[in-house]
Every structure is written in structure tokens, then in C-alpha cells.
Amino acid sequence: MKDDREDMLFSASVVARLPLATFSIGLLVHVEQLSGSYTAAGAVAGALAVAQGAGGPLLGRLVDRRGQTVVLLSSATVAGAGLIAVAMMPAGTPLPALLALAALIGLATPPVGACMRTLIPVLRPGADSRRRAYAADAAATELTWVSGPPLALGLGALAGTGTALTAAGMILIAATALFASSRASRGWQPTRTRRARVSALASPDMRTLVTVMIGVGVVFGATEVAVTASAGPAAGLLLGLWGAGSLAGGVAATRLGGGATDGRRFALLLAALGVGHLLLVAASARVIVAAALIAVAGSMIAPVLASSYAMVDSAAPAGTATEAFAWLATATAIGTAGGAAAGGALADLAGPASGFVLAGAAGLVAAVVAVTRISGSPAPQPAAAV
Template sequence: MTVTARRTVDDTPAPTRPRPAARVGYGTLLRTPGARRFLLPAFAARLPFAMLSLGIVLLVRDTYGSYGTAGAVAAVSAVAQAFVGPQTGRLADRYGQAAVLVPSVLVHAASVGALIALALGHAPVWTLFLAAAPAGASVPQIGAMVRARWVAKLADSSPGTLNTAFAFESVTDELTFVIGPVLATAVATGLSPATGLVAEAALTVVGGLAFAAQRGTAPARHPHEPGVRRVSALASPGVRLLAAAFLGVGTVFGAMQVSVTAFAEAAGQPGASGTVYGVFAGGSMLAGVLYGMVAWRRSARQRMLGSYALLVLGCSTLWAMPGLTALALAGLVCGLAIAPTLITGYTLVETLVPDGAKTEAFTWLTGAIGLGLAAGSTVAGRLIDGHGPSAGFLVPVTGAGLGLVALVVLRRLLVAPATPGTPGRPSRTVAQSAAPAQLVGAAKG
């Protein structure tokens, strides 16, 4: 909700009645100078994010015969990404995105190649973990970097423009989760599971290097200043709460990948798993498109609580579905709450950190999703091995339910803290001190 201000003679702003942010179309957003040059390679580079975990599950399940083992190896990769990714985001804020991306994609390709060779050679399981860790740690944080570019490009734009940009990015994320699993499954089942991971590594290298080459749209570097203590984005209580909430969303992703794969195989249609998961992601993509077109009157915090509650409700029916068609429909309903939750979370976190920590903050949320994905895939894999495919669907509702409890109990942390200032002036956070007042209004709904 935008806050307008009336200037008096002594230049003291007086707030007037709040009004919703103006709606900004996707066409207007895409006409932002330089946007299309970084968006196309970014899409190719982030597509493997939706392929890596599923590709690992398909390869390890094929070579070792256990969903539990497959989920554990995928979990190691996701955990490594969750903890190392924010550090690469911090380095990108400090040294620039290209300086981090180039070595990351090369390490990723080498690590995935090692994992494939070990799996095909039926090496001890612990060696798979050693290869999966650097493969996950080196996943390029393209989504966070693109969002940081939007923040830099739209700093002087209307509040609705940034909200639309985050909606567009969420839709793009979901599109990758529509195409990625289908592509990974098609290649893995049509050729071989190893080829699926080869395709993932190739896309990472080509897309990552092409994105890194677009230096003209990269945000400004924020090098370390001598004598100034640099604080992590995770020092903000609001960022920590949002990371916990995104952890719950990650359990939905991880458990769905493993559970849908097992459910489809049990139904005698293993090739349908990518399609079912794609329907789930498609529901989120549709919701994201519509969400970005609405001029919202409710605050971002209220929208976050509402969309997260709908996510828990949608996940509560998955375990009871009798067949693939019913599962796809239930997944569609569940997916409708994903994009609104992610869009609102990124909108909120942007207000909680200073300019020099925005990539890191976005990466903590992405990393939290990865960590939740790891936990979800591991627990779901164990439940499937012991109790059948449907048991794996208990994980999404449990993980999302815990995230909702955290949001409801600690929701006050989602309000950006005010810095000391002149009485009567609008409160602004450190993150907002260099941003226009309109951006503050967008963040607060």
C-alpha cells in the first residue's frame, strides 16, 4: 500500500490516507532498459535448479535401488547449497556477480560429472555424498542475482513495479519447475538417468556464463570499507523468520519430488512423474501471473499469512489421493498457494536489509528452500521405503504447518524496524535509507 506525503512549509511530511499501489503490467516491466538481455540467459541458468535434485534421485534410485539412499544423496546436495549459497550471495554483493558465477559453474560441472561416474561405477554410498556436496554448493544463485538486478534497476520506479518484478520472477521460477522436471524425467527415462544430469550440468555452464557476461545490468558492488563491520543479512530477525517459513515451503518441494516419483512408479507409469509435478508447479505459475496483476490493498504481512495458510490447506489432501489424475488435481490446488507465498516473502525481505546485503538476503531464502527440500526428500524417502508412496505426502503438510505456526506466532518481526529519526517523520529502515519513499510503501503493502 503506497503512502503519499504532503509537504508543509517547513518540509515536514504529513501522511495522508493510504491507497493501493498502482498496477504495473508485465509489458511495462519487460521494457525496462537492459532487462531482456539478462532475463533470457538467466532462465537457462536457473532451469537446472529444478533438475538437479530430481536428476540425482532418478540416477541413484536406478543404480542403487533405494529411494532412501537417493533422497539422502539429493539431501546432501541441497544442504550444501542451502549453507554455501548465501555465502556466494554475500561475495556477489561484495565483488560482483560475474566474479562469483564463473568459478561456480565450472566447479558445478566437474562435481556433477564426478557424481555420475561414481554412481555408474556403484561406488560406496559415502563417496556419492562427497560428490553431491560440492555439486550443490556450486549451484549458481541465479534467482537471487536476478532479483538483486531488478532492485537496482527499479530503485527509482513506482512501488507497484518492484512487486510486479518479484511476481514475474516467481512465475519464472515456477516455469522452470514445470519444464525442469519434465525435461529431467524425459531425458532420464528416454535415454538414461546419467544423461539427465549431463543435461543439467550443460545448461548450468552455458546459461551461467551467458548471464555473467551481462555486466552492464549487474548491481553495483559494495566492497568492504576499512573499519566498518559488515553484518550478515541473517542478523535481521525478520529475515530469519522468513527463512524458517521458506524452509517449510522447501519441504513441500522436496517431498513432492520424491513422493510423486514413487507414486507414479507404483502406478506403473514412471514417466508420468514429471508431468504430475509439472501440474503442481503450473498451478503456482498461474497464481503468480495473476498475483502480479493485482493492486493489493492488504499489507504484505497479511498476504503472507493468508497465502501460507492456503498452502497448508492444499497440502493436507495429497496423502489421500487414490490415483495419478486425482494426485495431479490435488497438486494443482496445492501449487496455487506457492507463488503468492514466495512473491510476498521476497517483497518483505527486501525491506529488512541494507542495499549491500540484498543478494545475500534473497539467497538465504533460496537456501532455506533448498534446506527444506533436503529435509523433505530425506524424510519422504524413508517413509516411502517403510510405508509406501502415499506416506511421503505427509511431509509437505507437516513442514508447511510448522512454518505457518512460526509465521503466526512471530509475525511482528515482519515489520521493518525503524531507525531513530525526527518525530513525526515516516519510519525508514537501514535498507530503505537509500531507496525512494514509494518503495517503502510497496513493501508495507
């Protein structure tokens, strides 16, 4: 019975995160149709990304102080209502109104993923079981990013972009409510310590993890631009294979123990991530070879993410786990934005494949940071009782 409840909780968290993977592309396409301007659409997508990066840690910290239920329900309601409001806006809506709504949606994006990961040490107290659960969660996250945008674009093409945004908002509210109403989420209690009042970034180990994940984000952003610039019509296929490789890597990591257990092994995964993307430089002109290599390079993504999640158990100050998980997501988003911007500039200056050099270098730098500043196996902290 317990396993059935855990499966339902995990499934609800995945469904609740599926709309999150559609926010950016959904708003981009819809605003372009409303305004007729990709500049306006890009500005709205940028406002969403900035607000999500700022709002995630803030909501995570609020969860660490007040519990999951109220924060998840209220934030999902606001974000879902914001999506539906954008969907109902008429053509010619002033850009400031759309920017304000995008910022509201970003700030209120419910931290379902961070909350799910906070519950994992409670549901799976054993170290091996916990690492496997983090790996499964990382694989599920990849599944949402692989399937979410095509679903949003497909529904938008069939029924209109407004309908796609409305559906995303309704699913977000319903699935988040299902997750938040579960026994595990309702029963989770914040750790009542003085350290819970400090930020997760007060820990040097957390700052190191955040630095590493910024580097991982650069890998993502630079690769997306390099693939788009170098592969032409095949870019969509290659990016899909990249995500599928990550999903496969997450499944394999789940079965093989869940990823790295210390800084040295974590650094090896990061180095493999960097080298795998660096090899794409030589294959960028041959689609078939690039297809094989990008799937292999992607297979390191989910294991790297799972390993970083597992290290939060020992890196974050007691009582700040949800905020810590949110900071990892924010760090990745910051790195992705920076990698995309730098990759675009490099593509203009040195050719489209130069983005792969940046991606590979970022992975290797992250590996150096990990091997020099993370050591030992993570020691789990006492979990809050359910």
C-alpha cells in the same frame, strides 16, 4: 532497448537455473545406474542437498562483498565441471568419490536466482513494478522445476544419464556466463557499508522470514511424500498439476500487483497455502478431486515466494541482499527435507494422507509467525547503481 536487455537478462537467468532443477534427480538416477544401489544414490543426493544449503549463503555473501561476475563465473565452472566429472565416472566408482563430487557441485552451485533478485530493485525501482518482477521471477522458478526433471529424465532415457548430466553442466556454464556478462550484472556494485560485513541473519526481520520459509518448505516436503504415498501411479500427474498451479498463481500475481505488501497480507497468503493443502486430506482417495484441489493449493506457492522476495528489500541489512535471498532458498530446502522426513514417518504411522495434515499445519503456523512478527509495508533500501 532497455526492456530488450532486461528480457535477455531474465531469460538467461531462467536458462541458467533450469539445470539446477535437474541436479538431484539427475545425480540420483545416474548414481543408481553406476552403483546398482538406491542407498548410494540417495546418499549422493543428500550430500548434494546439504552442500547446496551451506554453499548458497556463503556464495551469496561473497557476491555482496566482491560483485557478481567473478563469483558466478567461477562457481558455475566448478559446478559444471563437477557434473561432467560425475558423468564420466565408470561403473563401480567408490561411493566416497561420488559423495565428494556431489558436495563440490552443491557448494559451487551458482546463486543465479539470488543475483537476479538482487538486480530487480536496480532494474525496477518502483515498488509496484518491483513486486511484479519478483512475482514473474517466482513463476519462472516454478517453470524450471516443472520442466527441468522431465527434460533430464527424458534425455537420460534417450541418450544415457551421463549425457544428461553433461548437458546440464554445459548449459549451466554457458547460461551463467551469459547472465554474468550482461551489463546489469557486471555493473552491479556491492554496497560499501560497515553493515555489509555482517551476516544477513543479523536482522531480526530476516530471521523471521527464514523461519517462515522453513515452514513453507515443510509444506513442500510433506506434500511431495503424501502425494507419492497416497496417489500411486497418479502421483506424477498430481505433482505436475501442483507445479502448474504454482506457475499459474505466479502469472496471476504478476498481473495483479506481485503479491503481499505487508505482514498481514503475507499471513493471509500463507494461511491460504495451509488451508489449501489441508483440504487435500479429504480428496486423497479420489484422484479427479485431488487433481483439482492440488492445482488450487499450488496456486499460492509462487505468490508466497514472490512476497518473501519483496520483503527482503526492507528486512536484510544494507549490503547483504544476495546472501539474504540465498538464505531464503536454504531455509526452504531445510524445511522441505524436514517435511519429507516427517511426512514419511507419518505415512507409516497414520496413513499416507497424514502428510497433508502436516503440510496444512506448517502453512498455518507460518501464517501465525508472519502476522505476529512482520508488520508494515516493506520500505525499499537504496539500490546499488549500475
